[in-house]
Amino acid sequence: MGRRVWCCCWPGLFSTALLYGSLALFISILHNVFLLYYVQTFVSVYKIDKVSFWVGETVFLIWNSLNDPLFGWLSDRSFLSSPQSGPQITTPEVVLRRLKALSTNGPLFALSFLGFWVAWASPGLQFLLCLCLYDGFLTMVDLHHSALLADLAVSTSDRNRLNFHCSVFSALGSFSVFLSYSFWDKEDFYCFRLFCVALAAFSIVGFFLVSRLLRDRFQKEVLLRQDEAQTLKDLNVGHAPLTQPEKPVTIRQYLKQLSRHKNFQWFVSMNLIQVFHCHFNSNFFPLFLEHLLSDNISAYTGSILLGISYVAPHLNNLYFLTLCQRYGVYEVIRWLFMLKLGLSVAMLLAGADHIYLLCIFIASNRVFTEGTCKLLKLVVSDLVDEDFVVNRRQQAASALLFGMVALMTKPGQTFAPLIGTWLLCAYTGYDIFERGPVKDSLVSVPDVASDPGTPPLRLGCFYMLVFVPITCALLQLVAWSRFTLHGRKLQGIKTLRQGAQHNHLIDVKAI
Template sequence: MGRRIWDFWKGDVSTALLYGSLALFTSILHNVFLLYYVETFVSIYKIDKISFWVGETVFLIWNSLNDPLFGWLSDRAFLSSPQSGSFITTPEVVLKRLKVFSTHGPLFALSFLAFWVAWATPGLQFLLCLCLYDGFLTLVDLHHSALLADLAVSASDRTRLNFHCSVFSALGSFSVFLSYSFWDKEDFYSFRLFCVALAAFSILGFLLVSRLLRHHFQKEVLLRQNEAQTLKELSVGHAPLVHPDQPVTIGQYLKQLSKHRNFMWFVTMNLLQVFHCHFNSNFFPLFLEHLLSDNISASTGSVLLGISYIAPHLNNLYFLTLCQRYGVYRVIRWLFLLKLGLSVAMLLAGADHIYLLCIFIASNRVFTEGTCKLLKLVVSDLVDEDFVVNRRQQAASALLFGMVALLTKPGQTFAPLIGTWLLCVYTGYDIFDREPAKESVPVAAPGSGIPPVRLGCFYLLVFVPITCALLQLLAWSRFTLHGRKLQGIKALRQAAHHGHLMDVKAI
């Protein structure tokens, strides 16, 4: 019996499960962080407005720069050609990634705990906690994404790995529901204990899973080393193979990336996607308040909020099955067309159909978040193309994921800025104004019978996805890494690492 259990853990399913479970240990903490960190510092620690905005500004800069910085520090050794016959094998690359989880995963969990106990002045603690937390989160998330490109090359294997990530991310979202039972601004002790329990579970998970995965790959590294030693003994008397290529500098890498047309079109599309995802998150409470609050109960609003967190992960399971059948490119294109069609239909229906509004608000966020979760597969394909076109020694997967983050994270900042500006221009309603909206804007829009704030929210709700969908379809039509070209790139990468690249099925 024990032998069969051990064989199961060494099998194909165990690798996908272990890789996916890493998403659980991140999501159970990050979902709670997103919901409560602002409320904690504003309502409990009483941070002043200037300190809050200074902290958010520094966080914005650090959040944008740390992805490419950590990616470069991680992958700069892979940007040179093999010299003197040396070669960094894929199992060795994976071991380097897994070391991050065993060391920085627990540190990420400890940095999460630093938010819930007052240990400095609110402004200083806010700044330090945000930067520490995001630094460790970036390290964990960046290497988790990079492992998707390193563990497997075939589309089916990557889709299977992403499938398990979606399952465990959905499980991690239940920490949001549990948190409501412990959250109390008047008595913070229970919530602190809840966060300690989450962090302890996450630390144990990172340590256990990274150890199990390292066990698989350490045996592969030893096997490769024995093979290399045998080949070296057989080639006595022959001159060693030397490649004169020098390591690629950051300037050369950026020049290569600027010529990567598919990368540029993908970043353009993804910038709009990041903008739309964060626009939905930022204005979800506003849409509930001004479009639905008079017509639905508080429990219905909380259900819509819960669906918006969990449904994207569950829905992604179906999207991934479609990706296996039709390809990621076509599925993403269909999602853009679906977003456009639903938004136009909602615009034609108008703001008075409450049930349609409920369905649209929830589905808009679900489909948009679902699209975001498929984009890791596209970035993994771009890693393959970068590897083949620039003849890398090893795929610089973490660095490419970091560059994508650098160029798309400004969408997080543009979303609230553009949204509040459009709302203010159209209705005169300033979201930061403490006065009630009815006292600061006219009661009704001429000829419509709808309060201006409500009308403005409705137009924001439908016109933003319409605009994003049209621009994304235009950019996506110029993206050529799909179909036969993608198959050719994958074949070339597998051929380049023949004898070194380990497919996920072999683990």
């Protein structure tokens, strides 16, 4: 009896927003470690050859891009119909479907994370299989978690509240980076493996418990709606038997609708560059620390700088969300692009010899870039609203639209290490796959590099550090200036969606 009472009271201790945000913790503690160490593990520990690395990244590029719309379509195809076609699917039922998917794929995502840290096949084969398996489960988890942002709330304030909790828990999850630096040793990998097993176990338990609590909460809402629907059916209320049901939208029709969605096209153009820049910073952060700062700062300072660069974006996002509430997401993102451009130009003019400025810039560059990424889910949620209103959906196809965004932008995740390693080798002659420098580089090193105080590799790393964000910021500002879903237009879209789904929305004040 006591156990039953405890199980009934336990879900009531936490708000929906708190439980939703905690799911970000179980994703971030694993994904941050993955981003930081998977390239170094296969290059430095497993000694993967260059051809296998490029083949693996190329196959991963294809799979990484295609699985998002594929899983999104499988998840949301039943929603792609007009309001008159077939039985109505209520918002609580949609949320329940997503939570069931999270309760299954979350633990599998954590298990796939473990496959990177034990050598169980040839390096090339393991690299390919681990990347594809891990990204498949990550996609399922991320798609449904992101889609819940659009399904749980429509108003900007409620979505900001949900995103606020995600930022808090993502910041907590980023502390795994602090701990990982203490366990990382490419010469003795045993302790790092144990650390990864502990992270995965924590994530599995977390996904299981939180998704179960949320499912219990929304199951009550679904049963209530089913009882109401049965009552209406018994009374013959709310039915139009003479109405000819329309066929669901096919994938071809959906793609045709999306091709006319101009804001979607400009957004993915900007976001492709953003994904590239985020992963470029993650993949080459250790390289920048080693070749730009290692002779001037201690290992302890390097670990602090690394940890801050992962934690600060989430904490900073709490402030960005307050700005979004006041000025709108569009304006805040535009300011962040301009700030990234200004800081990069200032660092270029200052030069590579100002160590403290380099420390601040390396950290802030990642902080503001990642901070922008944290706000983009809000923009995609607004695009979901626009798609719902313009195409008169029965239910918003949230996961599918998030998947289509990923289809167009995730190639940047693969381009980051490939273009970065090519640029480094082309400019300085340094090949991370070789133990010695390449003799013939494609571009001669400037005369400044001949100075004994500024080695060619260090200068090349510095130029990569500043020119990549300058180029990205300029391109993003151009694309973002063409995006029109903000201000009065956005408010109009939200009003129309709230009116269309008035009878099916969850009471967001309970969140």
